[in-house]
Amino acid sequence: MGGTSSKLPKDLLSEYQELTFLTKQEILMAHKIFSELQDRENGPYSSRVSMEKVLTLPELKSNPFRKRICHVFSTSDMKDGSLSFEDFLDLLSAFSDSATLEIKSHYAFRIFDFDDDGTLDARDLEKLVNSLTGETDDTRLTAEEMRQLISNILEESDIDKDGTVNLSEFQHVISRSPDFVRSPGIHSPVRRQQHSVFRAQRQAHGTQFRAERTEKRRFGHDVPS
Amino acid sequence: VIQFMSLLSHLHTKSDEDGVHDSFSQLIQEQCHDLHDVIEMTPLDPEEESRGQILTRNRPLRQESRPSIQHFPRSARPSIRGYGVETDAAGFEEEENKRERLVNNLQNLSDSDRVRMLRAMPLSLSEKKELRMLVLNKAEHSVSQNQIPCCSQLKYYIIIALRHGWYSWLSFLSSLQLWQTALKCVGGRFGTGVLSYFIFLRTLLFFNVFMFLVTGLLLVVPQAIAHPDLDQNITVRSTWGLEVLTGAGYFSHSLLYYGYYSNKPLQTGHSCSASSNKTSSSCGLSYNMPLIYFFTIGALYRFLLMDFIFMLLDTFFGEFLWRVFSQKALKRERKPVFDIARNVLELIYGQTLAWLGVLFSPLLPAVQIIKLLFLFYMKKVSLKMNCQASGKPWRACQMTTIFITLLCFPAFLGAAVCVTYTMWTIKPSASCGPFQGLKNMFQAGKRWFQELAAANPDLHWLPSAHAYLVENPLFLFLSAGIFLIVIYFHSQVVDGQRKIIELLQEQIENEGEDKKFLITRLQHIHERKRRVTPRRVKEASEVHTHTLTHAYTYTHIHTHSHTHTHSLIYTHTHTHTLTHTHTHTHTHTHTHLHTHIHAHTHAHTHTHTHTRALTRAHTLTHSHTHSLM
Numbered sequence: 001m002g003g004t005s006s007k008l009p010k011d012l013l014s015e016y017q018e019l020t021f022l023t024k025q026e027i028l029m030a031h032k033i034f035s036e037l038q039d040r041e042n043g044p045y046s047s048r049v050s051m052e053k054v055l056t057l058p059e060l061k062s063n064p065f066r067k068r069i070c071h072v073f074s075t076s077d078m079k080d081g082s083l084s085f086e087d088f089l090d091l092l093s094a095f096s097d098s099a100t101l102e103i104k105s106h107y108a109f110r111i112f113d114f115d116d117d118g119t120l121d122a123r124d125l126e127k128l129v130n131s132l133t134g135e136t137d138d139t140r141l142t143a144e145e146m147r148q149l150i151s152n153i154l155e156e157s158d159i160d161k162d163g164t165v166n167l168s169e170f171q172h173v174i175s176r177s178p179d180f181v182r183s184p185g186i187h188s189p190v191r192r193q194q195h196s197v198f199r200a201q202r203q204a205h206g207t208q209f210r211a212e213r214t215e216k217r218r219f220g221h222d223v224p225s
Numbered sequence: 226v227i228q229f230m231s232l233l234s235h236l237h238t239k240s241d242e243d244g245v246h247d248s249f250s251q252l253i254q255e256q257c258h259d260l261h262d263v264i265e266m267t268p269l270d271p272e273e274e275s276r277g278q279i280l281t282r283n284r285p286l287r288q289e290s291r292p293s294i295q296h297f298p299r300s301a302r303p304s305i306r307g308y309g310v311e312t313d314a315a316g317f318e319e320e321e322n323k324r325e326r327l328v329n330n331l332q333n334l335s336d337s338d339r340v341r342m343l344r345a346m347p348l349s350l351s352e353k354k355e356l357r358m359l360v361l362n363k364a365e366h367s368v369s370q371n372q373i374p375c376c377s378q379l380k381y382y383i384i385i386a387l388r389h390g391w392y393s394w395l396s397f398l399s400s401l402q403l404w405q406t407a408l409k410c411v412g413g414r415f416g417t418g419v420l421s422y423f424i425f426l427r428t429l430l431f432f433n434v435f436m437f438l439v440t441g442l443l444l445v446v447p448q449a450i451a452h453p454d455l456d457q458n459i460t461v462r463s464t465w466g467l468e469v470l471t472g473a474g475y476f477s478h479s480l481l482y483y484g485y486y487s488n489k490p491l492q493t494g495h496s497c498s499a500s501s502n503k504t505s506s507s508c509g510l511s512y513n514m515p516l517i518y519f520f521t522i523g524a525l526y527r528f529l530l531m532d533f534i535f536m537l538l539d540t541f542f543g544e545f546l547w548r549v550f551s552q553k554a555l556k557r558e559r560k561p562v563f564d565i566a567r568n569v570l571e572l573i574y575g576q577t578l579a580w581l582g583v584l585f586s587p588l589l590p591a592v593q594i595i596k597l598l599f600l601f602y603m604k605k606v607s608l609k610m611n612c613q614a615s616g617k618p619w620r621a622c623q624m625t626t627i628f629i630t631l632l633c634f635p636a637f638l639g640a641a642v643c644v645t646y647t648m649w650t651i652k653p654s655a656s657c658g659p660f661q662g663l664k665n666m667f668q669a670g671k672r673w674f675q676e677l678a679a680a681n682p683d684l685h686w687l688p689s690a691h692a693y694l695v696e697n698p699l700f701l702f703l704s705a706g707i708f709l710i711v712i713y714f715h716s717q718v719v720d721g722q723r724k725i726i727e728l729l730q731e732q733i734e735n736e737g738e739d740k741k742f743l744i745t746r747l748q749h750i751h752e753r754k755r756r757v758t759p760r761r762v763k764e765a766s767e768v769h770t771h772t773l774t775h776a777y778t779y780t781h782i783h784t785h786s787h788t789h790t791h792s793l794i795y796t797h798t799h800t801h802t803l804t805h806t807h808t809h810t811h812t813h814t815h816t817h818l819h820t821h822i823h824a825h826t827h828a829h830t831h832t833h834t835h836t837r838a839l840t841r842a843h844t845l846t847h848s849h850t851h852s853l854m
Binding site (some may be wrong): 015016018019020021023024025075086087089090093100102103106107159160161162 | 340343344345347349350351353354357393396744747748751752755
C-alpha cells in the first residue's frame with residue numbers, strides 16, 4: 001500500500017511551532033513517523049492511529065507507562081487510546097527538553113493516576129511502584145516493603161492528610177526533586193527525606209530497568225518513567 | 226509569611242499576565258466541583274523581571290504554582306476530577322463568558338508573552354488552536370479598523386520577514402550540531418558527567434576548526450597555490466611510515482612546517498600578494514635554525530603524535546583490559562567507571578601542545594582536528610564496551626565551566642605567553658621562512674609600513690606613527706593600564722553579583738524553612754480535624770461535607786491574604802488596624818530569620834488585630850489563632 005506522503009502545510013507548521021515546545025525539524029520528523037504509522041493501518045486513510053500501532057514505536061515499546069501515556073494524550077471520544085497527529089504532537093511536546101516543569105508535572109500526575117479519579121491514592125501508588133520495579137518476581141517489592149514505601153510517600157507528600165496525593169501536592173513534591181528541576185533546590189531536611197524516598201524507589205528496580213531503556217535514535221527525547 | 230509573600234508577589238504582578246492567569250484560573254475554577262482546588266489558587270510569579278522588587282534581578286528559584294486544570298467539556302480526554310463536568314445551558318453560558326475573558330486577556334499580551342502562555346497551558350492542541358484563532362481574529366478586527374499608512378506597513382512586513390529569518394537561522398544552527406544523536410545516546414546511557422567530557426571534546430574541535438580556517442585560508446592556501454622555487458638541495462627520504470611518526474623527511478619540507486613558507490615575492494607577479502607574504506606578523510613564523518630543528522624534527526609534532534598514541538594505549542589498557550581483568554580475575558559485578566578527570570586533562574594537554582606549536586607549524590590544528598575526530602569515536606566505542614554509568618552524581622554545568630577555565634588559564638595563557646615571547650625576542654633564521662633577515666618578527670610590520678610609505682608618498686606619516694605608537698613602551702603601558710582597569714571593573718561587578726547570589730540563597734533557605742513550618746502546621750491542623758470529625762466513610766457526600774469544612778478554613782486563609790494584599794491600596798479607608806498589620810508582617814518576616822517562636826507571637830497578634838477589622842471571618846479566625854497558639 002503506497003504511502004500518502006502528504007506534506008504538512010506551512011501555516012499549520014508555524015502554528016504548531018507556536019503552540020508546542022517542538023522545533024520545526026522535530027515537528028516534520030513527527031509528521032513523517034506518524035504518516036508511516038498511518039500507512040500501516042489497514043483501511044482507508046484515517047486521522048487516528050490505534051493504540052496498538054502507537055505502541056510499536058521503539059520509544060514507547062519498553063516504557064512501563066505506555067498504555068497510560070496513550071490514554072492521557074488521546075482526545076478520542078471512544079476512550080480507546082487512539083492518537084491523532086495533534087495528540088501525538090502534544091505527547092512529544094510534553095516530553096521534550098524545553099517543556100516547563102508545570103506541564104511535565106501535570107501530565108506526569110495524570111499518567112500516574114491509574115484510575116482517573118484525580119488523586120493518587122494508595123492503589124495508584126502501588127501500581128506506580130510496581131510498574132517501575134519491573135515484571136519479574138525478584139525485582140518486585142514485597143507487600144511489607146510496599147506498605148512501608150507508600151506510607152513514607154504519603155507522609156512526605158500528603159499535606160491535607162486525606163490519604164491521597166492531589167495535583168498541587170504532587171507538583172509541590174516534584175518541584176523539590178532534583179530530576180525534574182534544573183536549578184538548585186532548597187537545602188532542607190525535608191528535601192533530603194524526599195531524596196531518600198525517591199532513591200529507594202530507584203534502587204528497588206536495579207539494573208534491569210536501566211537495561212530496558214532503549215536508545216532514542218529518532219528523537220533523542222527521554223520519555224520519563 | 227503567606228501574607229507577606231503573597232503581598233510581594235501581588236506588588237509585582239501588575240502586568241497583563243496576571244489578567245491571563247486570573248481569567249484562566251477562574252475559567253478552570255468554574256468547572257471544578259471539588260473545593261480542594263481553592264487552596265491551589267496561589268498568586269503567580271511572572272518569569273520576567275518583577276518591578277518593585279529589589280533583589281529579583283537574578284532570582285534563581287521560580288515559584289510557579291498553577292491552579293489545577295479542568296478541561297473544556299468538549300474534549301473527551303479524561304479529566305482530572307472524575308466528578309464530571311456541567312453541560313447544562315447555564316453552565317455553558319458562564320463558561321463562554323470566562324473564555325471570552327481569557328481570550329481578551331491573552332490578546333493584551335505581547336506576541337512572545339502570548340506564545341509562552343499558550344505553550345505552558347496544559348490543554349490539548351486543538352483547544353489551544355481554537356484559543357489562538359479567537360485571539361488572532363480579534364486582533365485582526367482591531368487592526369483592520371485603523372488605516373495603516375504604507376510606510377509603516379512596509380516596516381511591518383520587514384519586521385515579519387526579519388523575524389522569520391531569525392527563527393529559521395536559529396533552527397538551522399540547532400540542526401547543525403555535530404554528533405547530536407551520538408551525544409544524546411552517551412548522555413542517556415552514562416549520565417551527564419561523561420556527556421560533559423564529550424561536549425568538551427566537541428568544543429575543542431570547533432576551536433581547532435576555527436584556528437585552522439584562519440591560518441589555513443590566510444597562510445596555507447596562498448602559499449600552496451603559488452609557491453616559489455626553492456633550491457632543492459635536500460634529498461627527500463622515501464620511507465613513508467617512519468615519516469608520519471617522526472615528522473621528518475618529506476614532511477620537513479612540506480606545508481606542515483614553517484620552512485616551506487618563504488618571504489620571496491610570488492611568481493605570479495601580484496604585488497599585493499607579495500606584500501601580504503611579508504606582512505602579517507601574527508600569522509607568520511619566526512625561524513631560527515636551531516629552533517626550527519627543535520620544533521620540526523623534534524618536539525611538538527611528535528608530542529602531539531605521542532599524546533595520541535598514549536591515549537590509544539590508555540584506552541586499551543585502562544578501560545578494555547581493566548574491565549576484562551576486573552570481571553574475570555577480581556570477579557567484580559560492575560564494569561569500571563569512565564574517569565572523566567583524567568581524560569579531560571589529557572584533552573587539555575593535547576590542546577596546549579597544538580597551541581604552542583601553531584607558531585611553527587601552521588597545519589598543526591589540522592592534525593589536532595584529525596586526532597580529535599579519531600578520539601571521539603574511539604572513546605565512544607570504548608565507553609560502550611567497557612564502562613558503566615557512575616554511581617555518584619556529577620554536576621555537569623559547573624564542570625563544563627571548570628573545564629573551559631582550565632583550558633583558558635594555564636593552557637591558553639601559557640601558550641600565548643610562550644608564543645609572544647618567541648615572536649618578540651628570538652631572531653628569525655636567515656635561510657628560510659618569511660622572516661628572513663629580520664631582527665625579530667615584529668620587524669616585519671615595521672618594514673611593511675615603511676614600504677607602504679615608500680610606495681605612496683601621501684602616507685609618509687605612517688612609519689613615524691608606527692615608530693611612536695607600536696615601538697614606544699608608553700603606548701604599551703597605557704594599553705595595559707586600560708586593560709587592567711577593565712578587568713578590575715568586571716571583577717567588581719562579579720563580586721557584587723556574588724553577594725547578591727548569597728543574599729538570594731539565604732532568602733531561599735528562609736522561605737524553605739517557612740514553607741516547611743507552614744506545612745507541618747497544616748498537617749497538624751488536619752490531623753486534629755480528622756480526629757474530631759467522624760471517621761471517613763466511602764460515601765462521596767460524606768467526604769464532601771468533610772472537605773467542605775476543610776476548604777472553608779483554607780478559603781479563609783486565601784481570602785485573608787487576598788484581601789490583605791488588595792486592601793493595601795485602600796487600607797487607609799478601611800481600618801487603621803489593617804495598616805498596622807501590614808507593618809506587622811513586615812517586621813514579622815524580618816525577624817523570622819531569628820526564631821520561630823518569635824514568629825508565633827507575631828502571627829498571633831496579627832490575626833488578633835484582623836478579627837477587629839473583618840467581621841465575616843470572626844469565628845474562623847478564632848480557630849486560626851487557637852492553632853497558632
